Amino acid sequence: MADTETNEAKVSIKLIVDKVKKRVMYAEADYTFVDILFSFMTLPLGTIVRALGKVADKELVALGSLTNLYQSLKDFPECYLSTEECKFLLLNPRSCFYNQCRGLKLKIDDTEPRQYFRCERCWSNDHSDHRFVFSTCSKARCISCGLLMNELHFWGTTVYVHGSVFVSHIATFIVTDDFTVIPYTAATSIRLLRDLGITDTSHLEERKLEIGCEQVKVHIFFFHMLTHTNALSSKDGALTLDSPLTYLVFNKNVRGFDADLGLVTAFDHFNIMKKETSSGMSLLLEVSLQKSTGKVLFAEAKEDFVEFLFGCLSIPLGTVIGTLMNGASSISCMDNLFKSISSMGVGRYLKSQDLKDNLLKPPFGQHYTSKHQLFPLTGTLINVPVRIGFKYLTFKDPRVDEIFLKQAGSFFVTDDLVITPSSSSLTLNILNKFKVPLDDIERYEISIGLEEGLRMLKASLRSRETLTNSLPHHLIKRSEL
Ligand SMILES: [Zn+2]
Incomplete structure (x- = not known):
């Protein structure tokens, strides 16, 4: 099976x-x-963060602040969650193409296959034609009797796709150094070489490259998302590399440039979305700022804001780039992949219009969304009722009243998205760490709506100073009042 051989597969x-x-x-x-390459659009951000967490190279830090966000969720005390299953589900968001992608030669998605649980006691005691619930979490409790649910062993009829998943198995493609994917034709390759300034083809040679899973994660897919630890403290932002294939072969980058997080420039897309979404919801955030440097030291928030941030981990990359960022996430290689799918023909290259639509706007489970979702995203009800004998099983929604976190306490959020329940020692630690005198601190109350949420998500992909980078224009505005 593909599962066992993927670590060595190339x-x-x-x-x-x-x-x-x-x-x-x-x-x-x-x-x-x-x-x-295309399967990456279907992966939830949390899955990408987890896959990167297993990469051995400690020199590199992955994905801005999302790694901290994921770790915070992992360490988050369970007593703050509505049910025990909430944490499991949020930590293991599932791609809607999970089964199909199990057949890929390199398995980047390390999410465990789904297990199913139901309450055996209520099941065998009930003789009516009744609806029961199943869960995919081993910690799930029965909604009727409260007992731990038992694993359902006879389920497993997973069908893996063999052969190609998204594109035609007979087509050949050109993949540029910055991940634009186009169907191969001789004319395209000549035009591309000419665009790259090649006049003398005698300098060119063909090489074969075998790529394994680890290389894909670090050098191919994520190198451009990685920020070198030395660059993190620099004012210029993270060092980005935009030529993953050249880096892989020659260990050098062609066009290194300082990260333009695109946060200060016009951000019109949210205006379009604002018109489309009627919710107009906003969440309150109390921000403590160092006056002299403009750096956000920390923020305090209620559970609704924390829930919004944790929920971002379930959003698939394709939805982040397409629906939320309008094709400009600031991760240029991934933006190029998105554009390539968007302009690729159906039939000869992409296998069907359905697949194309789902890559550009990957659906995700309704149970991953919450009432405190700031973005205009609607989850899809993926789990259709399943019948065993005369009884039906439906998916047990882990949320309580569409909410993951209980209404309790306040939470401490650092600039790089480490989230913990509030305590005075955390505040003192931060002030000591950054050596901030007490009279150099200003506090602001900020309302986080769709625009601020989008800025925050965009900054979290690349920056370790997520709050500072996504909120400054608001802080300035408010201090002028
Ligand atoms: Zn029961």
């Missing part, structure tokens, strides 16, 4: 390199590689 691509300039011009690949 996919093969053909590279056209300029041996003089030491640069990859483009790669030629079939469905095995392109399917893996």
Whole structure:
């Protein structure tokens, strides 16, 4: 089975390199590689963070502040959650293409296969034609008798897709150094070389490259998302690398540039969404700012804001880039992948319009959304009722009144999204850490709505100073009042 061999499995691509300039011009690949690239759109942010957490290279820090957010959820005291299953579900968000992607040659999604639980006692004591619930969490309790549910062993009829998942198994594709994917034709490759400034093809050579899972995670998919630890404290922001294939072969980056988080520039997209969403919900955040530097030291929030942040981990990457960021997430290689899918033809290249739509707007489970979701996203009811004999099983919603966290206490949020229940020692630790005199602190109450939420999500992908980078214009506005 694909499951057991994936760690050693490799996919093969053909590279056209300029041996003089030491640069990859483009790669030629079939469905095995392109399917893996496209599958990234279906992965929830939390799944990506978890996959990256297992990468051995400690020199590199993944995905801005999302790693801290994921770890905070992991460490979050269970007594604050509505039910014990809430944490399990939020930590293990599931791609809607999970089963199909199990057949990919490299398995990036390390989410465990689904297990099913139901209450055996209520099941066998009930002789009516009754609806029962199942859960996918081993900690789930029966809603009738309160006992722990038991695993349902005879389920498992998972069908893995063999062959290609998203694109035609006979097509060949060109993958550029910054991950634009286009169908291969001789004319396209010549145009591409000319655009790259190649006049003399004698400098070019073909190389074969075998890529394994670890390389895909670090060098291929995530290198550009990674921020070098040395650059984190620099004012210029994170060091980004936008030529993952060249980096993989020659260990150098072609166009390094300082991160433009796109946060100060116009952010029109939210205006469009604002018109579409009628909720107009906002969450309150009390921010403590260092006056002299403008840095957000920490923020205090109620459970609704924390729930909103934790909920972001369940949103698939394709939805973040497309629906929320309008194709400009600031992670340029992933934006290019998104655009490639969007302009790729159906039939000859992408297998169907349905697949294309689902890659550009991957559905995610309704039970991952909460009342405190600031974004205009609607979860899909993925779990249809399942019948065993004459009885039906429906999915047990872990939320209580569509909420994951109990209404309790206040929470402490650091600039890089470490979230913990509030305590005075945390405040003192931060003030000591940044050596901030008490008269250099200002407090603001900020209302976080759709625009601020989007800025925060965008900043969290790349920046370790998420709150500072996403809230400054608001802080300035308020201090002028
Ligand atoms: Zn029961």
